[in-house]
Each structure stands twice: as structure tokens, then as C-alpha cells.
Amino acid sequence: MSKIRIGIIGAGRIGKIHADNLRRFANAEIVGVSDLFAGPELEAWAAERGIGLLTKDSGDLVNHPGIDALYICSSTDTHVPLIKQAAQAGKHIFCEKPISMDIGQTEEAIEAVRKAGVKLQIGFNRRFDHNFKRVREHVLGGTIGEPHIVKITSRDPSPPPKEYIKVSGGLFMDMAIHDFDMARYLSGSEVTEVYAQGSVLVDSAFAEYGDVDTAITTLKFENGALGVIDNSRKAVYGYDQRVEVFGSKGSVAVANDFPNTAVVSTADGIASDKPLHFFLERYTEAYLDETRMFLDSLANGTPLPVDGYDGLQAERIALAAKLSLRLGRPVKISELHDLRAQMAQ
Amino acid sequence: MSKIRIGIIGAGRIGKIHADNLRRFANAEIVGVSDLFAGPELEAWAAERGIGLLTKDSGDLVNHPGIDALYICSSTDTHVPLIKQAAQAGKHIFCEKPISMDIGQTEEAIEAVRKAGVKLQIGFNRRFDHNFKRVREHVLGGTIGEPHIVKITSRDPSPPPKEYIKVSGGLFMDMAIHDFDMARYLSGSEVTEVYAQGSVLVDSAFAEYGDVDTAITTLKFENGALGVIDNSRKAVYGYDQRVEVFGSKGSVAVANDFPNTAVVSTADGIASDKPLHFFLERYTEAYLDETRMFLDSLANGTPLPVDGYDGLQAERIALAAKLSLRLGRPVKISELHDLRAQMAQ
Amino acid sequence: MSKIRIGIIGAGRIGKIHADNLRRFANAEIVGVSDLFAGPELEAWAAERGIGLLTKDSGDLVNHPGIDALYICSSTDTHVPLIKQAAQAGKHIFCEKPISMDIGQTEEAIEAVRKAGVKLQIGFNRRFDHNFKRVREHVLGGTIGEPHIVKITSRDPSPPPKEYIKVSGGLFMDMAIHDFDMARYLSGSEVTEVYAQGSVLVDSAFAEYGDVDTAITTLKFENGALGVIDNSRKAVYGYDQRVEVFGSKGSVAVANDFPNTAVVSTADGIASDKPLHFFLERYTEAYLDETRMFLDSLANGTPLPVDGYDGLQAERIALAAKLSLRLGRPVKISELHDLRAQMAQ
Amino acid sequence: MSKIRIGIIGAGRIGKIHADNLRRFANAEIVGVSDLFAGPELEAWAAERGIGLLTKDSGDLVNHPGIDALYICSSTDTHVPLIKQAAQAGKHIFCEKPISMDIGQTEEAIEAVRKAGVKLQIGFNRRFDHNFKRVREHVLGGTIGEPHIVKITSRDPSPPPKEYIKVSGGLFMDMAIHDFDMARYLSGSEVTEVYAQGSVLVDSAFAEYGDVDTAITTLKFENGALGVIDNSRKAVYGYDQRVEVFGSKGSVAVANDFPNTAVVSTADGIASDKPLHFFLERYTEAYLDETRMFLDSLANGTPLPVDGYDGLQAERIALAAKLSLRLGRPVKISELHDLRAQMAQ
Structure with missing residues (x-):
């Protein structure tokens, strides 16, 4: 070999x-x-x-x-x-x-x-997360019937440094892009329309660069389902990455991962440790698995788990979200071509 | 006495x-x-x-x-x-x-x-729910700092009969109105803008009456926070009523209530019973408590916990949601007067 | 009527x-x-x-x-x-x-x-608890197969006053007697042998009256299953009443009841409220239900849910536990007659 | 280097x-x-x-x-x-x-x-488990005050093959020995007395070799605390490894680890996947960490995390448990010398 x-x-x-x-x-x-x-x-x-x-x-x-x-x-x-x-x-x-x-x-x-x-694989590492994969399996396997609502919570423990904010491409292109890919991955359907609301509630540095730090983005999918993503650049309790898919036969939801299962009960109440701190801790195994599948694809010709088209589609949704926020109205993916042309003028 | x-x-x-x-x-x-x-x-x-x-x-x-x-x-x-x-x-x-x-x-x-x-008290029974009250206490008590995101999940176990759908006033006025009140109650702030997406995914009867059975409504609050409500007329696993308020110092979230805490572990997996079936089971104590507080107000002059103004504000948000869905754009509460005038012509 | x-x-x-x-x-x-x-x-x-x-x-x-x-x-x-x-x-x-x-x-x-x-009904209120009833249903319904291990955790939030300790009959007769009844109720089998260990770790007042405040009691059942009960007079976090029955096809376990489902996530960790404080809060519905069934039995001739024999058997186990602790060895229920005769001499 | x-x-x-x-x-x-x-x-x-x-x-x-x-x-x-x-x-x-x-x-x-x-390190891998380590930290750190009760649940997913049972040394020496070490590790105190109950409920092959497949072992610790371990050779839902330490200021408990956090809600109830199947899955990281600490000790002279004496003490408790089961009475660790001498005659 x-x-x-x-x-x-x-x-x-x-x-x-x-x-x-x-x-x-x-x-x-x-x-x-x-x-x-x-x-x-x-x-x-x-x-x-x-x-x-x-x-x-x-x-x-x-x-x-x-x-x-x-x-x-x-x-x-x-x-x-x-x-x-x-x-x-x-x-x-x-x-x-x-x-x-x-x-x-x-x-x-x-x-x-x-x-x-x-071959071109894109580093959407979250697709390889044990939790999100299990959600996808249940959705594809029909456990929850036809998907009606896809909900994604995606919050970082702390905002990036100011110099990074400047060049990041903004919350939608830099951070929520993972969630846009997740929305497609979990629903098994393409996004057709996006409406984004955003605020600067965490750090005024975001406002300086025309960016937001808190956002709620709603999605329409080709199959009729609705989606919603909530993002924050700062969850003081740590990385918060949860999803739920609700459908005609039920729902499947995943919670965060924790460093341990210890529950402490005292006179003050019940307490446990915070979730795994950030993506490096949370997605350790996912990073390993995306490489495993890339190598498998090269060695054995198995299909790539996430390719250039997936990268492109996520960027399209991110762009639609940016434009929605700017225009104060929902934006269709099919409008992007014209909107880009208009903006280029 | x-x-x-x-x-x-x-x-x-x-x-x-x-x-x-x-x-x-x-x-x-x-x-x-x-x-x-x-x-x-x-x-x-x-x-x-x-x-x-x-x-x-x-x-x-x-x-x-x-x-x-x-x-x-x-x-x-x-x-x-x-x-x-x-x-x-x-x-x-x-x-x-x-x-x-x-x-x-x-x-x-x-x-x-x-x-x-x-005195006029309105039957927003959910304000008296042990879970939602605890969320409110934490928000008002500052546990989670400034609220940034309010998330409400509100799903019924099964749709009402067709004859009721016809006269119900629609999902926003009939069902989500509770959630609109909850949004005000939990955030301690007024809603200023509403954007609603809706679909008919559960039963085509809703389409007949110009109604939807699945909706995601996003809210902007006076204090800058964002909100999102997801509604479905049919959660096959039972009544699904959860909220989360996320803020600068953390989040507080409540789950459903269950008939018991039994967890069964077998070769097939881990299983437990479904949530309490519907509002009568879930809000038994809340109904008792709203009457307790009404009687207290009459007997002792304590303030009403929810009054006519609260009823009115929830209706305004419901109307904004209906109009948003019809117009395909976000609707400000401050626009309602003009929009109603236009529609009356 | x-x-x-x-x-x-x-x-x-x-x-x-x-x-x-x-x-x-x-x-x-x-x-x-x-x-x-x-x-x-x-x-x-x-x-x-x-x-x-x-x-x-x-x-x-x-x-x-x-x-x-x-x-x-x-x-x-x-x-x-x-x-x-x-x-x-x-x-x-x-x-x-x-x-x-x-x-x-x-x-x-x-x-x-x-x-x-x-008719004589005994006030073993815990049999009417929604959680324990569900465990019993699963055991009787065969969900977990043949019972192998019955585990009961039973801890009070705080010890009774000194004057009560004196006349209480001791931890086994006063407090654990509920658990002995629960053991019979959950296993559907009679206890044949008891071994008890006890310590005074909470309050030396217990030692004064020859009593203990902390105990672990192991049981053998007629059907071959084993059981264990751990008791404490003082769980600072509140009333702790949990059971688990483990068997050939799996296990069923119940946790405590809580005043709400609120989970608070902050920079300090994840926190929630303590369990319901004591038996009055925890067993509110159970007290109602035991009366409901007593009235039903009188009105309609339905069987009593718990009768004098159940009271007697629990007392026998409590006595065996007391004697085991005193003798430092396991005691069979069948020995009680002789041991009492010896002690009477 | x-x-x-x-x-x-x-x-x-x-x-x-x-x-x-x-x-x-x-x-x-x-x-x-x-x-x-x-x-x-x-x-x-x-x-x-x-x-x-x-x-x-x-x-x-x-x-x-x-x-x-x-x-x-x-x-x-x-x-x-x-x-x-x-x-x-x-x-x-x-x-x-x-x-x-x-x-x-x-x-x-x-x-x-x-x-x-x-240097001699013994492979008590569970000491390196993220959950059990956290319990130990809380106990040593004083979170729960003085330990009163140590509870250990330890159940294998399926019994070993018959030929292994024969040479295994029996449930206490082969399987529960990990739990005996855990009891010392978690309590920070030595075991002074052991009482064991055991049954053959899983497979009569155990009886053939004078062994049991189900056991409850109670422990007394030097510091006055009590302990209890329940063992089964067959938990059909998978590896079940949980502990709880209860003390004067509260309790700390750890649950099993699961392959994912997915919760599925359908008309049939709420369901999730079984715990990690067996020790290889559950203790993957623990095996890595015990080697890390062994290498650290060799490279940097840091103390061994678990040494020969720890191995010896666990074996003493296992022997006491075996003898307790055989003699039908509690056995003190201090009796072992004499009992071994008697048996050797």
C-alpha cells in the first residue's frame, strides 16, 4: 500500500x-x-x-x-x-x-x-461532529418524517480580536457560514430565501466595521421547511452549538458536549461544568474524521463528504443574509445575481 | 372576611x-x-x-x-x-x-x-407557569445580564378541528398570541418590529382559510434584543413549550414538563415518556395561580399580574405578524395604524 | 349518590x-x-x-x-x-x-x-408518587425483565428535632420504613434477609438515643434479586428520593422532582434549582391520590392499594435492619420470631 | 531530549x-x-x-x-x-x-x-476517566464536605466467555476490583470492612465455578463513611459506570458517557442512544492519560498516580468480599491475615 x-x-x-x-x-x-x-x-x-x-x-x-x-x-x-x-x-x-x-x-x-x-473538500468540520451526524442520520432515515423546522444555535465564547473582525468578512461569511452549511446538511434541502436581523450588543467594534455580533437569520428551504439560526459572538458560558430538526413525525435535537457529566448538588443548588470551551475542544474528533474521509476518498474513490459546491452554496446564503440585513427585507437566493449586478454598478 | x-x-x-x-x-x-x-x-x-x-x-x-x-x-x-x-x-x-x-x-x-x-385581568395563563416565572425572575434579577436573544418554542400536539380553524383568527392571533405575550413578559421590553414566515405543512385545511400551520416569527425589541418564535400546530410527541433568554452574562432556558422522571434503558436504547400532553395538563397549576392573583388583587389591592394593555399589545404583535406574512416584509408596530387605515380603504 | x-x-x-x-x-x-x-x-x-x-x-x-x-x-x-x-x-x-x-x-x-x-389502608404515600408508580408499571409490565437489583436512595433535607429523634423508633422504623415498603412495591417480591450498616455522621444527638443518621441496608428478595437502600437524615440540597430497578432486560430509574426546569448557564457554570424541598412538596399529588383510592375502595369495592399486611411487612424489615445493625450480621426475616423471643428473655 | x-x-x-x-x-x-x-x-x-x-x-x-x-x-x-x-x-x-x-x-x-x-504503575485506568477525576477533585476540594456515602454502579454489557469465567478469579477479583480501587480513590480513605451479597441471575455458568454474576458489596471506610457497589455481568443497554459521593455539604454524581447527545421525540416517546458500549469506548481517553502520567513520572519524576500499594489494597478488599460472600457475614480487612491462615490449614 x-x-x-x-x-x-x-x-x-x-x-x-x-x-x-x-x-x-x-x-x-x-x-x-x-x-x-x-x-x-x-x-x-x-x-x-x-x-x-x-x-x-x-x-x-x-x-x-x-x-x-x-x-x-x-x-x-x-x-x-x-x-x-x-x-x-x-x-x-x-x-x-x-x-x-x-x-x-x-x-x-x-x-x-x-x-x-x-478532488476538493471544504473544511466544514461540523458535518463530522458525532452529534450533528446523528441528527442527519435520523432526518435521512425518516425518524422525524418530513422536516418542517430546522433550528440552529451557534454562539462563540468570545469575539475575535478587532484586527480579525476587520478582515473577517462579517458575522455571516465568517461565523454563520458553518450554520448555513449545517442547515443544508441537516435538512437535505436547498435554501431559497433568507431574512436576517442583526444587532451590535456585544462589542461596538463590530459596528465600526459595519458588522453585527448578534443575529437571527430565518431561512426558507426548497422543500417548504423553515429554518432559523441564532448567532452571538459571545456566550460567556462557552461554545454553544446545538441543533434541532422538527418534522411531521417528531423532532431530533442535540445539546452541547461537556468535559464531564459531574453534577454537584449543594445547599446552593445543582451545578455542573460549562460546555467544552470552543471549536478546538468541541470538534477534536470531527477534525480527525474529516481528514479520515478525505483520505478515504483519495485512497478508495469514495465520494467526498463535502465539496466545492457545498462551499459555494454556503457562501451564497451568507451573501443573501448580508444583503437582507442591509436592505431590511428577505432576499431570495435567486435574486443574488441581479443584486450583485446592481451593487457592482 | x-x-x-x-x-x-x-x-x-x-x-x-x-x-x-x-x-x-x-x-x-x-x-x-x-x-x-x-x-x-x-x-x-x-x-x-x-x-x-x-x-x-x-x-x-x-x-x-x-x-x-x-x-x-x-x-x-x-x-x-x-x-x-x-x-x-x-x-x-x-x-x-x-x-x-x-x-x-x-x-x-x-x-x-x-x-x-x-379591574381587568387577561387570561395569559402561561405567565403563571413555574418554569416561565423562573426565567422571568432570572432575567429581571440580572442573572443573565442584558437580554440579547429571546427564543420561544411553542407547538401544539395536534391541530384544532376545521370549524375552529375557520373562526380562530389564524395561527398568530389564536396560538402565537400567547408567545407574543411571553416575549414581552420574558424580555421586559416592548416589541417594535415583526417578521413572520409561515407554511402549510401539517394540514391543507389551514390553506383553505388563508392560514398557516407552521411559522417562524422574528422580533425586535425596544432594548435592542432580538427574538424568535417557532410555532407548529402539530408536534406528534405532545405539547412543546420551551423558552430561552440569552444575554450578556449567560442564558436561562426551560424545558418541557413530563408526567414522570422515569428513564428506561434497554437493548433498544434509552427511553422516557412524552411531555405533558397539552395545555390543560401543562398549565394546571398556572390556571390556579392566575385566579389566586386575580382574587388577591380584588381582595388586597395588589397589582394585576396581566391587564388589558398586555392583551392589546399581544394583539398588536399578532396583527403585525399577519401583515408581515401577507406583505412578505418586516412590519413595525408603529406602522400598524397606517397599514390598518390603508387596508380599511 | x-x-x-x-x-x-x-x-x-x-x-x-x-x-x-x-x-x-x-x-x-x-x-x-x-x-x-x-x-x-x-x-x-x-x-x-x-x-x-x-x-x-x-x-x-x-x-x-x-x-x-x-x-x-x-x-x-x-x-x-x-x-x-x-x-x-x-x-x-x-x-x-x-x-x-x-x-x-x-x-x-x-x-x-x-x-x-x-378496610384498613396504610399511609405509604410514596406508592402513589407519579415516578415510583411508573417504575412499578415498567417492572410489572416486563419492560426490564426479571428484576436483579433494586436501588433506593432516600435522604431527608434535615434531621428532625431532638425530642422527635428520641421517640421516633429510630432511622429504620421511622424513615427507612417507607423505603422497605418501596422495595416490596417495586420488586413485587418479599424481602427475606436484611443487612444494615449505620453511622452517626450528621448529628451526635442520634448516638445519644442509640440511633444512626446514615445507613446502607442491603436486602435479599424471595425471587433472588438483591436490594440496597441508602439513607441519610441530612441532604443539604433537599429531599432526595430516587429509585432504580435493574433487570435482565434493562433498567428503569427515576430522578427527583424539581420546582422548575430552568437551567442557567453563566461564566461560572451550569446551574439549576434544588429538588422539591421535602415530602410535603414532593408528594402533594401522592397524598391526594392515596385518598382518592381509599375513597374508591369504600365507594366501589376496588381493592385497597396498600393494606395492613403491607404495614406489617415493612415493620418486619425495619426490625430486621435494627437487629442486623445491633448484631453486626445479616438477619433473616424468618429469624425474627426467635430473635424477639430471645430478646424478650 | x-x-x-x-x-x-x-x-x-x-x-x-x-x-x-x-x-x-x-x-x-x-x-x-x-x-x-x-x-x-x-x-x-x-x-x-x-x-x-x-x-x-x-x-x-x-x-x-x-x-x-x-x-x-x-x-x-x-x-x-x-x-x-x-x-x-x-x-x-x-x-x-x-x-x-x-x-x-x-x-x-x-x-x-x-x-x-x-517504578510500578498499576492499570487502574478508571482513575483517569474525565468523570471520575472530576468527582475526586470535588471530594478533595471540599465541595461536598465530609464524605458520608460512596455509591458505585458498575455493570458490564455482557458476561465474558465461559473459559474466561473459570480463570477470572471471580467477580470480585476480576471485575469489582476496579470498583474497590475507585472506592479508595473517590473517598480518599481506606476500606476497613466489607460485606458482600451475590447471586447467579445472569448465567448459570457462573455457579459452576463458584462465582456470582450479580453482587452488592457494602464497605466501611476508616473515616466513618459507608460505601456500596452494585455489580452485574450483564447490562443489556451497555456499559454502566456511574458513581456518587454524598457528604455533609452535598453530593457529586457522574452519569455514563454517550456516543452523542441526540434526543428523539416522537409519538412513541423520547429516545436516545445507549451509553458507550464497553470499556474500550468509554475509557479511550483514560487509557491515553494513564500512559501520559506514567511517562511523565519517568521523565520528570512526578509521583505515580497509582502504584503497587493501590493494587494490593484493591486485592485485599476483593478477597474480603469473596470471604464475606462465602462466610455470610461482614469481613474486616484486619481479619484477612487470620482468615487466610485458617483457610491455608
Whole structure:
């Protein structure tokens, strides 16, 4: 059995997670890592893991003849050019979300991938979460009948730093995009219309950049179901990621994960620990599983669990939400083309 | 201590509940009951309870010199005329929700009450629910800081009969009106804008009458918070009444009530019984407590827990929701006056 | 329909509860109440409830020709003589637990009842609890197969006053007796052997009277199942009453009841309110239901849900537990006769 | 930083788990593996993991100059001789539980370790479980005050094969030994007395070997607390591992772990998935953490989290439980010496 040879572009927090996960698969091998800020610290990190090639130039990986697939974990603005280069070089691609903040560019990237005949998986890690997968299984399996209402709660423990807010693309493109993908994943149906309400209640820094920190987004699905997502940039009790799908035969709901099941009863009341703090703790296994399925797809030709089209659709919903908030009215996905044209004028 | 003498107008299901609850208070006495369909069965019912006066004519109670207060439990279309008559006769009033389906008429009824100087309590029974009261206490007590998001789930176990759907006033005025009151009650703030999405997914009978059976309504509050209510006419697993208020310092959420806490673990999985079936089971104590507080207000002058204005505001939100669904856009409460004028043309 | 005419002997806390519960049944009427300490306060209480006869002499009720049944709610030492008198007078009897602290006397009381052909229900109120009833239904219905292990947790929120401890009969006869009845009720099998461990960990007052405040009692059942009860006189978080029955096909477990379902999530963790404080709050409905079934049995001849034999068996287990603790070894129920004879010498 | 060089004796299920866990630590290296049944399959397994040395002879590892520490994962009867050999060879030791089924031999092994000055960690993996650790933290931290009652539920999903039952040492030495260790770990106190009840309710094969499959064991602790453990060899709903410690200031309890948090509500009731199936699923992270702490102790001199003495004490309690069941009376740990002497005659 030959190993799948991997290059990782961008060795920030998420790039390192993918590296450590890849090391746990006997059929994968990390050939090289590129990072703009490669230095002594990263060299030590790579050495400990037996990674032979460390470079500042992503081109060294893209053009490396001994690499089969690339993990694109660099900043969002680099995704589209890297996808195009990688596709042209015949490399399979795992790319973090979002592909880009511009639907036109995302479409170009997807087209490049299609032409090259390579595989492109998008890092919608939550699809691999044990809880959300179980919801999806119940929905697809018919346990709850026809879906009528999809509810998603998605709250971060604390807002990102100001400099990140500025370039984040806004709450809908940066944060809720996971939830938009989840809405499609759980309902098994496409979103057709979006209405978003948003407020700045957490930190006025969001207002400075025309962003919001609290939002409720309602969705209409092709199959007639309705959806609602509530987002906050700051849940002081920790990462809050829950969903419920309600349908003609019942509902299925998942709660948060907790570090333990300890319940303390005292004269003051009943108490337990907060949920797992943030995405790294909550989605540890999900990150491992998305890589497992990517490797499986490369090794055995199984279908990708989440591809470029999924990335594109989530971005479309995010854009519709942004426009809805700006226009103060519901926005149809089918309107996006015209609305973008108008705005471009 | 003299007893508060009560007349009950309308001896249907809810009128009978109020009667049995009143009998548990030592300081209340049911003087008479009126019902259009008074007959042998109702006579037996009244006799068992030692109720001396049974009549088909509500006027016999309204004009009865030995009656201090009236419970109006007859059909919605009779509420406004009865409130006016009762007020004129100097009787205190407990009236089931909604006061009417026409905001103008509701305003007239409230004005009549104000002029007469009598008390008017509206039957928003859920305010007295042990769970929702606890949420309110936490919100008012500052446990969760400033409210940012108010979420209400409100689903009935099964749709009403077709003949009721026809005259119900629609999902927003008939069913969600409780939730609109709850939104005000829990947030401690007024609703300023409403956007409603609705679908017919449960029963096409709703479509026949221009109604929906599934809805998601988003709210904006004066204090900047956002709200969302999801409604369904049919939750096959039973009455589903949950709320969550999320704020700057945390969240408080309440789940359904269950007939028991039994958890069965077998080779098939973990199972427990469904929630309490419907409002009669769920709100048994709440119905008792709303009467307790009404009697307290009459006996001791304590403030009414929910008054005519609360009834009116909930109707305004319901009307805004109806109009939002019809117009396909968010509707401000401040627009209602103009929109009603336009529609009246 | 003629009403069942009731006399209540002992108008302490529990006697008053039975009185108010009886008032809610249309087919019952409280004819009189006796209490050694009858005075102005009790007179007012009786007057409010329209109870015509208030006396210090229980004989006035026992011998009252217009009384069908007696509730014996006076102190434990009066139970046996009152049962004998009532039986002789042809009155049906509802008697609080325990019948007595002496098995010989209890047997005499039961024999008197049998001879007189009257009914005797014992106040094992927990059998009527919604949770425990559901466990029993599952066990009898076969949901969990053959019972293997019965676990009962039974802890009071705070110890009784010192003067009560002195005359209480000790933890096993006073407190755990409910659990011994529950063990029989849930398992559907008789207890054959008892081993008890006990400690004084809560309050040294218990040691003064040769009593314990913390105990673990293990049981063997006729059907081969094992049982365990843990008791404490002081659970600072409130009344703790849970059971689990584990069997060949699974388990069924019930948790405590809570005043509400509110869950508060803050930076400090997840919190909720303590369980219902004590038996009056926890078993409100159970007290009502035991009276309902007693009245049903008198009116319609349905079987008593818990009778004198049940009272006797629970006392036997309690005695075995006491002896086990004293002897430091397991004690068989079948040994009790001999052990009592030895001790009598 | 030099790596800790490890040899693994016994490459069955648990040996392989330790191997894969060791591979995740950058400061550990598996030098060799021995297994009586080493063959092509095991060779492939070792090759995939880059393990250079595979042998049938454990001596090849014990006497290997390039090995610092040994994992003893072979059958229980080999533990004591291997510990003695390893100690003599100056190797640190991680040994699966129990050390042996004979207290005298266990004492000899511990003495050999002490003399050699090597480290010996026992595989009481449950101490590293996230739930049980949290209970211990609360107990040691004083959250619940003085411990009064320690309750442990420990049930396997299905009984072992008949041939294993025969050599297992019986329920107390094979299965409950984990719970005996847990009792010491959670209470922070030594067990002084044991009373065990047991039945054969699951499978008559247990009776054939003088064993039981269902047991309730009560414990007395030095600090006055009481304890109770209930064991079953067959919980059809899966691995059931829960504990509760109740004390003067409250209680702390932990529930099972589940594969997901999905709750399904349908017309049939509320349902969720069974707990994690067995120890491999439940204690995945605990196995990793016990190795982490073993390596830490070797690398940094931190204290061992569980040592030979802990192994010995758990065996003493297990022996007391066995004798209690046989003798039908409570057995003190301090009696063990005499009882063993009597039995040896």
C-alpha cells in the first residue's frame, strides 16, 4: 500500500491540527509544510514530527512532484489562487472555509477544480461532529418524517480580536457560514430565501466595521421547511452549538458536549461544568474524521463528504443574509445575481 | 372576611376549570354560571358544586347585584360587548385571551374598563407557569445580564378541528398570541418590529382559510434584543413549550414538563415518556395561580399580574405578524395604524 | 349518590393535609375532627372548611353513628388502640405509618380489622408518587425483565428535632420504613434477609438515643434479586428520593422532582434549582391520590392499594435492619420470631 | 531530549491499545513487543507501526539493555514473575490489574519493586476517566464536605466467555476490583470492612465455578463513611459506570458517557442512544492519560498516580468480599491475615 503524500500550506493553529491528525493515519505521510512565517519554532515543530520539508513558499509544495494532495490552511484571501494553482498542478485539495468572500471567485475556483479533475473538500468540520451526524442520520432515515423546522444555535465564547473582525468578512461569511452549511446538511434541502436581523450588543467594534455580533437569520428551504439560526459572538458560558430538526413525525435535537457529566448538588443548588470551551475542544474528533474521509476518498474513490459546491452554496446564503440585513427585507437566493449586478454598478 | 362573589360566563372547558379552581379558595364564592347551552348536564355539574344560579342569559350575571367579578369564558366575539357591559355594571373582570381580533375594539373595551375603574385581568395563563416565572425572575434579577436573544418554542400536539380553524383568527392571533405575550413578559421590553414566515405543512385545511400551520416569527425589541418564535400546530410527541433568554452574562432556558422522571434503558436504547400532553395538563397549576392573583388583587389591592394593555399589545404583535406574512416584509408596530387605515380603504 | 362520611383523628400537619384533600372529592364529607390540642386556632380552621364537629376526644368520632371511615393521624403510640376501637365500631380506617413499633401489636391490630371486616389502608404515600408508580408499571409490565437489583436512595433535607429523634423508633422504623415498603412495591417480591450498616455522621444527638443518621441496608428478595437502600437524615440540597430497578432486560430509574426546569448557564457554570424541598412538596399529588383510592375502595369495592399486611411487612424489615445493625450480621426475616423471643428473655 | 524506550509484553487487545497510545507521545519509543503467539499477523501490525523487535520471549525485552520500561499486558498469572524479573533488571513497570490473585504473591512483587527502586504503575485506568477525576477533585476540594456515602454502579454489557469465567478469579477479583480501587480513590480513605451479597441471575455458568454474576458489596471506610457497589455481568443497554459521593455539604454524581447527545421525540416517546458500549469506548481517553502520567513520572519524576500499594489494597478488599460472600457475614480487612491462615490449614 502506497501512502498518500500530503503538503500543508499554512501552519497556523488549524494547519497544525490537520498535521497531527494526518500523523495518526497509517496511509498518510506529510511531505512538507509551507508557512510565510516559517522560523525556528516551526522548524522544531516539524522536526519533532519528522516532516522533512519546511518552506516559506507554498509553490514548493504546489509544484512538488512527490505530493498528492494539499491542505490549504492559509488566510482566506489566498484560497482561490492556491486552489487554481493546485488544480493545475493536479493535486487534490482540502481547503478551509470559506473558499473566498466573493462568489464569482469561488465559482472560478470550483471550475478550475472541475477542469483539472482533482478532488476538493471544504473544511466544514461540523458535518463530522458525532452529534450533528446523528441528527442527519435520523432526518435521512425518516425518524422525524418530513422536516418542517430546522433550528440552529451557534454562539462563540468570545469575539475575535478587532484586527480579525476587520478582515473577517462579517458575522455571516465568517461565523454563520458553518450554520448555513449545517442547515443544508441537516435538512437535505436547498435554501431559497433568507431574512436576517442583526444587532451590535456585544462589542461596538463590530459596528465600526459595519458588522453585527448578534443575529437571527430565518431561512426558507426548497422543500417548504423553515429554518432559523441564532448567532452571538459571545456566550460567556462557552461554545454553544446545538441543533434541532422538527418534522411531521417528531423532532431530533442535540445539546452541547461537556468535559464531564459531574453534577454537584449543594445547599446552593445543582451545578455542573460549562460546555467544552470552543471549536478546538468541541470538534477534536470531527477534525480527525474529516481528514479520515478525505483520505478515504483519495485512497478508495469514495465520494467526498463535502465539496466545492457545498462551499459555494454556503457562501451564497451568507451573501443573501448580508444583503437582507442591509436592505431590511428577505432576499431570495435567486435574486443574488441581479443584486450583485446592481451593487457592482 | 367577606367572600368575593363570582359569576362565570361560559361553562365550556375553560370556564369549568376556572370554576373548580375558584372552589379551592376560601375567600371566593361562585354565585352563578351562565351558558348558552345550559341544560341537564350543566345543571348536574352546578348542583354538585353547590352553585345556586344557572342561566342561559349572561345578563343575569352582569346585572346581578350580588356579584363582584365576572369570568368571561365565552367565545371571543362576545368578549368586547361583555367587557363593556360588565365595566358599566361595576364588575371586575377576568377575560380569556384574546380580548378581540380587532385592535380598535380591544381599545374600546380597555377604555370602558378604565372609565369604570374596574379591574381587568387577561387570561395569559402561561405567565403563571413555574418554569416561565423562573426565567422571568432570572432575567429581571440580572442573572443573565442584558437580554440579547429571546427564543420561544411553542407547538401544539395536534391541530384544532376545521370549524375552529375557520373562526380562530389564524395561527398568530389564536396560538402565537400567547408567545407574543411571553416575549414581552420574558424580555421586559416592548416589541417594535415583526417578521413572520409561515407554511402549510401539517394540514391543507389551514390553506383553505388563508392560514398557516407552521411559522417562524422574528422580533425586535425596544432594548435592542432580538427574538424568535417557532410555532407548529402539530408536534406528534405532545405539547412543546420551551423558552430561552440569552444575554450578556449567560442564558436561562426551560424545558418541557413530563408526567414522570422515569428513564428506561434497554437493548433498544434509552427511553422516557412524552411531555405533558397539552395545555390543560401543562398549565394546571398556572390556571390556579392566575385566579389566586386575580382574587388577591380584588381582595388586597395588589397589582394585576396581566391587564388589558398586555392583551392589546399581544394583539398588536399578532396583527403585525399577519401583515408581515401577507406583505412578505418586516412590519413595525408603529406602522400598524397606517397599514390598518390603508387596508380599511 | 350518598357521600362517604369521614372523621379525622389528629389535626396536625398530616391530618390537615388529608382534610384539604378530602374536600376536593365530591363524594366525601368531613363530619368531624378530633385533636388533643383543639383550641381557637383549630376552631377557625374547621369553620373555614365548614367542618361541624371539633372535639378533643377521639371517641366522639369513633363512636359517631354518622361516620363511615376514620383517618388516624395521631401519634404512633395511639394507632393500635384506635385501630382496634374503630374496627370494633365498624369504621373503615386510613392509618398513617407505622402501625406501631411493635410487631406483636401490629399483628393484633390487623387481626382486629380482619375480624371486624372493615378496610384498613396504610399511609405509604410514596406508592402513589407519579415516578415510583411508573417504575412499578415498567417492572410489572416486563419492560426490564426479571428484576436483579433494586436501588433506593432516600435522604431527608434535615434531621428532625431532638425530642422527635428520641421517640421516633429510630432511622429504620421511622424513615427507612417507607423505603422497605418501596422495595416490596417495586420488586413485587418479599424481602427475606436484611443487612444494615449505620453511622452517626450528621448529628451526635442520634448516638445519644442509640440511633444512626446514615445507613446502607442491603436486602435479599424471595425471587433472588438483591436490594440496597441508602439513607441519610441530612441532604443539604433537599429531599432526595430516587429509585432504580435493574433487570435482565434493562433498567428503569427515576430522578427527583424539581420546582422548575430552568437551567442557567453563566461564566461560572451550569446551574439549576434544588429538588422539591421535602415530602410535603414532593408528594402533594401522592397524598391526594392515596385518598382518592381509599375513597374508591369504600365507594366501589376496588381493592385497597396498600393494606395492613403491607404495614406489617415493612415493620418486619425495619426490625430486621435494627437487629442486623445491633448484631453486626445479616438477619433473616424468618429469624425474627426467635430473635424477639430471645430478646424478650 | 532522549526518548523513553518501552517494551510491551503481551500484544493482546490491551497491549495493542497501549502501543497505539504510546505512539502518540513524542517522548516515547516502542523498542520491542513480545507475545507468546507472535506470528505473521502481529508482524504486520508491528511493521506498520515501525516496531523493530517482535519476539515470543518476554525475556528478550526484560533483559534488553535499550529498554527503560515495560508494559506487562500478559495474562494475570505471569504478572508477579515478570514484575520480579523486570525489577531485578532495573526496568520501570506498568502492569495491568490485578497484580495477582494471591495477596502474598502481590506483596512479594511489591517488595521486589521497592528493593530495586523502580517504578510500578498499576492499570487502574478508571482513575483517569474525565468523570471520575472530576468527582475526586470535588471530594478533595471540599465541595461536598465530609464524605458520608460512596455509591458505585458498575455493570458490564455482557458476561465474558465461559473459559474466561473459570480463570477470572471471580467477580470480585476480576471485575469489582476496579470498583474497590475507585472506592479508595473517590473517598480518599481506606476500606476497613466489607460485606458482600451475590447471586447467579445472569448465567448459570457462573455457579459452576463458584462465582456470582450479580453482587452488592457494602464497605466501611476508616473515616466513618459507608460505601456500596452494585455489580452485574450483564447490562443489556451497555456499559454502566456511574458513581456518587454524598457528604455533609452535598453530593457529586457522574452519569455514563454517550456516543452523542441526540434526543428523539416522537409519538412513541423520547429516545436516545445507549451509553458507550464497553470499556474500550468509554475509557479511550483514560487509557491515553494513564500512559501520559506514567511517562511523565519517568521523565520528570512526578509521583505515580497509582502504584503497587493501590493494587494490593484493591486485592485485599476483593478477597474480603469473596470471604464475606462465602462466610455470610461482614469481613474486616484486619481479619484477612487470620482468615487466610485458617483457610491455608
